[in-house]
Structures are given as structure tokens and as C-alpha cells.
Amino acid sequence: VRMVQRILVVLIVGALLWSCAPGPGRVVVPNAVPRTRPIALRVQVKEGNALVVRVVALEDYVAATAASEVHPEAGDEEIAERMYEVQAVIARTYAMTNRGRHARDGFDLCSTTHCQLYEPARLATSRWAAAARAAAQKTTGEILWFADAPARVVFHADCGGYTSAASAVWGGIAPAYLAGQRDNCQTGNAHGEWTFDARTDALRAALNADPRTAVGIRLDNVEIAGRDAAGRAEKIVLRGSRTFVIRGEIFRDVVTRRLGVKTLRSTLFSVKKVRGVFSFSGKGFGHGVGLCQAGALARLKGGDSPEQVLLHYFPGISLRR
Numbered sequence: 001v002r003m004v005q006r007i008l009v010v011l012i013v014g015a016l017l018w019s020c021a022p023g024p025g026r027v028v029v030p031n032a033v034p035r036t037r038p039i040a041l042r043v044q045v046k047e048g049n050a051l052v053v054r055v056v057a058l059e060d061y062v063a064a065t066a067a068s069e070v071h072p073e074a075g076d077e078e079i080a081e082r083m084y085e086v087q088a089v090i091a092r093t094y095a096m097t098n099r100g101r102h103a104r105d106g107f108d109l110c111s112t113t114h115c116q117l118y119e120p121a122r123l124a125t126s127r128w129a130a131a132a133r134a135a136a137q138k139t140t141g142e143i144l145w146f147a148d149a150p151a152r153v154v155f156h157a158d159c160g161g162y163t164s165a166a167s168a169v170w171g172g173i174a175p176a177y178l179a180g181q182r183d184n185c186q187t188g189n190a191h192g193e194w195t196f197d198a199r200t201d202a203l204r205a206a207l208n209a210d211p212r213t214a215v216g217i218r219l220d221n222v223e224i225a226g227r228d229a230a231g232r233a234e235k236i237v238l239r240g241s242r243t244f245v246i247r248g249e250i251f252r253d254v255v256t257r258r259l260g261v262k263t264l265r266s267t268l269f270s271v272k273k274v275r276g277v278f279s280f281s282g283k284g285f286g287h288g289v290g291l292c293q294a295g296a297l298a299r300l301k302g303g304d305s306p307e308q309v310l311l312h313y314f315p316g317i318s319l320r321r
Contacts, residue, residue, distance in 0.1 A: 041095060042107040043118055053107045058095065059136050061118065065091040067132035068117035069155075070293065076301075080128060083297055084135035085306040089319070090291060091116060093144045093153045141321045144314060146177060151317045159183050159292035160268045160284025161191045162230035163313070169232070169249050169267075169289050177314045180230045180288075183295040190298035196263045196280045198255075203278055206258035207238065213254045216241025222271050222278060224248075232267040232288055249287060290314070 039058040044051055056064075066087040072080035094116055099108050101115060111118035123129045144151040152175060154166070162182055166174035183191070198206075204219035219240040226235040233248035248267035255264045269282030285294075291313040299309050307319055 039096075041099065041109060043109050043111055044102065044105070044107045045111045045118065045120070056120075058092065059140060060120075061095060062088050062091045062139075063133045063136035064120045064123050065095075065116045065118050066135055067122040067126050067129055068119040070128075070132075072128060072297070077131070079297070079300050081131045081135060082300045082306050083293075084128070084131050085139055086291070086296055086300070086309050087155075087293075088132075088135040088139045089142050089144060089306070089310060090153050090155055092139070092142065093150050096143055097150045097152050142319055143321075144310060144317045145320050146175060146314075146317045151175070151177060151314060153314060154178070154287070154290035155293060156284075156286025156288060156290065157292075158191055158266075158283075158285040158294040159230075159288045160193075160266060160282070162232075162268070162288070163290070163292055164228050164230040164232050164288040166289045168228035168230075168234055169247075169287055171247065177316045178289055179315075180228065183292055185295050185298035185302070190294050191283060192285065192294070193283050194265050194281070194285075196265075196282075198259065198263070198278045198280075200273075200276050200278065202259065203255070204240070206255050209258050210254045212250055213238060213246060214242070215239075221273060222251075224271065230268070230288065233269060234267075 040055050041058060041061050042053050043056050043061065044053050046052075066084050069091070070083055070087045072083060095109065098115060102108060102110060109115040109118070123132065126132070144153055146152075162180065164180040166178035168180065185191075200219055203222075204215060207213040207215050207219065215238050217240075219238070221237075221239040223237040223239065224233045224235070225237045225245055226233075228234045233251070235245050236248050236251045237243065237245050238251075252264045252267050264280060264282075266282055266284040266286060266288060268284050268288065269280045271278060271280050273279075291310070296309045296313070299312065300306070304312070310319060311317065
């Protein structure tokens, strides 16, 4: 009898242990819905005299950035709303591609033109605040893709009639969708012209403020040594106490940092020196790569949809939600 009892105990314990052992299957919760956390960005902003980092929901960032980067003239509100849709997709794509650009500094993106302008106060003060918010909501989740990743989109105010390849402006190897092309808008007055005069001593001081362009105590001449396919000054010779060649975009960056963003508006220029004054005359505003805001606005006025505009300036990409 005792032997039979022992056998029964062993069988019962074994059955209990087997029933508690984890099996190869997975537990499925009925009616479970997968949850995705909203995307948030760490953005450095200036508040008073201090730089602080704020955590911003992606779509709030998109609306504020679109409002900061686009300033339509008073006129056709429908065109302005479509322009904000274009900029909202650009802003969202840029944020996703460059998220973590300032990771070493403890945040994702800055709020200056180094990344994208982000001025959240514009959502309260701009007459176009409602349009910017509506554009962000209408395009929620829409991103420009190339192959299997978000595209490296860039934009500028005015290409002057020709966009340039990224490789020509910044060097290196650039994706095919950042190639240059003629911006043959349907309206003939889409692109602006400008002039800028700088006395030799003022220009020399601006150049000497940056080690990349420091010419020394004398500045004799500024010469264009090579242009890209769009006509932009790709290489510039600085002749002075030192003579050397630099990229045109570096020259523009150095001059505008010292003398103002609306001085040397682009590298699509010619230059001459007359009696101690350097006279620049050019077209456009900005680096000239990617989407041209002036051209995009003209295309929208001509009847193009926001998607058609985006696909024109970034050929080969796709728009996905």
C-alpha cells in the first residue's frame, strides 16, 4: 500500500510541475491594441538671454517651424495654405532625418538656420498661425522617402532661376535627388535680384574674422575661379597678404555672419572692384540646393499640388504617411 501511495504522489507532483512549466507559445491578450509612443524632439531654444532645451511633440514642432520658415505676402489664402503644406512635409522629413544632430550637446535640433528656424511664439502672433497648424494636421505623418529611409531634404528662399547640386555647393557625394536643375517656373517674376557694395576695409575685416578666409592686412581682389552648372561661384580666389582658393558657399557664410544675412544673399553673383569698393550683383537668396521656396510658391500659383511641387524639387523620392 505504501509503495502505491508513493507512486501516486510522484505522478501528481510531476503533473503539477509540467503544468507550470513555460511552453514554446506566447501569451496573447484578447483585443490587445499595439501602442506607439508619440515622437518628441529635444529642441534648444533661446528664452531671454538663456539657451534651454524643450521637449516638443513632433507635430507641434512641424507647425511652429513651418510658421517660422514661410512668410507669405498678403493675398491668396488658398495658395498660402498649400505652401504651408509643402513646408510642413519638409520640416517633418528634416526633423526625422536629422534627429540627434546635436546629440553631443544634449539635444536633437537647434532653433536656428543651422537646423531649421523654430520660433513657437509665431503660432500665437502670426496671421498665418492657423494655416500652419492646419497644414501640419493635414499632412500628419507624411515624410519624403528615398529607398528605405527618410530623404535628406534641404531648402532655401530663392534659387535665382537655377538650383545647384549639393556636391557642387558643399562638396562630397550627394544623393541623386539633390541634383541641380533649371527652375522654369510658370510665372516669370518668381526670382529676385540684388546688389551689395562693401568697402575694402569692411570686407577684409569680415574675412579676417574667420580663419578659413583670413587674408591678412591687405585685400587686393576677390575673383571667381569657377562656377557650377547653375552659374554659382563654386570656387573663389582671395588675393591679399595671403592668396588662396575657397568654396563660394564658405565665402558667403563668412561675409553674412559678419555683415548681415541680406548682404551677400547667394553665390549666384558677379563681383568687381571700383575705387576701393567691392560691388556684388546677383540673383536668389540662400544656398540654392533642394527646394526653392520662391519657385515652389510660383508653381502652386500655376496650379501644381503640394505633392507635385515636392516631387519636382526632389526627383526620385516618394511621399509616404
